[in-house]
Amino acid sequence: MALSCDAYRELAAIVGERYISSKQHILAGNRVKTPEIPFEYHSPDAILLPGSTEEVAAIVKVCNKYGISFIPFVSGVLPDAYANREGTVLIHLKRMNRILEINEEDRYAVIEPGVRHVQLYPEVRKRGLSYTAASVGPGGSVLANFTSTSGDHHTQYGTSRANRYLLSVEMVTPEGEILRTGSLPSGCGWFCPDGPGPGLRSIVRGYFGSHGQLGIITKAAIGLEACKGPAEYRTEGISPHHRVIFDSDLSRVYVFNYDNIQKVCDAMLALGEAEVCSTVQKYFYLPLTLLMTDSANDFWKKWTGGYKEAMSMPLVVHIAAQSLREREYEEKILFDVVRETGGVRLPEELENWWSEHMDFFMVVSRLQSVLRLGGGWMPLKLGADSVQHVCDVGQSIGEYIYEFTETGKIFDAPENYQIIPMEYGHFAHIELLFMWDRTNPAAMKGVGEFRARSRQEDLRRHFHAEDLGCLNPTMEELGPLYSNCHIWMRKIKESFDPNDVANPML
């Protein structure tokens, strides 16, 4: 369905002809990039590039007037950022890309949606500060992650999830009203997420973010913290052969391998109880081997030449300390815990890779290597619960994944899941990453079958294993397992968005 002439004219009057397009080739280039994912996707009817909050609000009002769905968009790495039905426009926020303030004294930054990690992170680090960055890579929108798509990430063990650091925001509601939350409307600045009266923090960010379903965030303040470990780093080489090195005694990475997940769980809990280390996680061995290689051939040589066995269940630990004494103290506890739980330190050759790729612990800049095999890949589960609970989920994968790996439907890497404890082990996240051969029709069919099987197994066991996301078919299916939150979500959506135009997915 194309936009009516009247709707197009009104939208063009807001942003100017230069910043609107309904050309077919432009629209087709902005369809979802992963057609094998079994959802319905359409070209949008138009793409708009507003330059201010007022323009965003005016666009949203026109959308309500004509019943047009709208989706905010920055990097588009998530499928939810694309049109999933006819009669949809994309509101591309890349022009709104200013860092408005970095407040060193009160430790917060105020940003617009188009600001990427590659822009903000170095600025913050230069000032001896840092923030908890998603593992999406340098091109992801900082604001989208903190407000709208907050998941878990590699460095949350000693910090937390990104959206716990969200302060005041400015947003455009689904009906086009400009709203300011937290300390901002009282004239007290950006520093606090709640102000007088009922807080809107949970509505704005939810647990995983509302993916544009409750409006468009146009400015946000995020909390910063004192940088743990060195503020300076050295880089060598060019991407993807680059290295990022901390020349400092305050930072060390250790990697241990385990032979079963319960021992990993025990180690995570013991480290959390002692409140030591900056990053602790069980990483997935297939992407890890891919990250460590320079070509597809190199990958096969390493994967079949012992890497798979040596790193079958790797526990990656980064100590980032404020002093040498602190580092030594944390090391002592770490080695005691590993000895008691039966971990085996990785050979130097494998462990050293980490100290040369310290970007992993800041803003991961090598993720593209994971696509080196040219196949399809998809993350599953992505939920969170206690460390023991998610380790039980990990353990259960072994009971059904073999039906898919042994028939060649998915890559044979049964332990390819990561577990990341957060806030010193009070809870943890799990992600199962599976890959398949795009040229094999049986494998393409297997993608849907494996997703369905994984969910079925989790529901049967009442596992809190999946990321509920926003109001979509997954939420409807899993809601009963989470206190019927889908019913509450529906009520909130209906009251904020009576015309159901803000990124509807049901």
Ligand SMILES: Cc1cc2nc3c(=O)[nH]c(=O)nc-3n(C[C@H](O)[C@H](O)[C@H](O)COP(=O)(O)OP(=O)(O)OC[C@H]3O[C@@H](n4cnc5c(N)ncnc54)[C@H](O)[C@@H]3O)c2cc1C
């Ligand atoms: C390889 C990979 C790794 C990832 N790792 C992590 C991770 O470790 N942790 C994590 O949390 N996430 C992760 N993600 C998910 C996601 O990419 C990030 O959350 C990212 O910050 C989203 O930014 P984006 O610019 O790509 O947003 P987009 O894909 O453009 O948008 C994402 C969603 O947010 C909505 N949205 C965007 N901007 C706004 C806005 N201003 N107001 C309201 N809604 C908005 C969009 O409509 C869409 O539904 C990963 C993704 C990939 C592909």
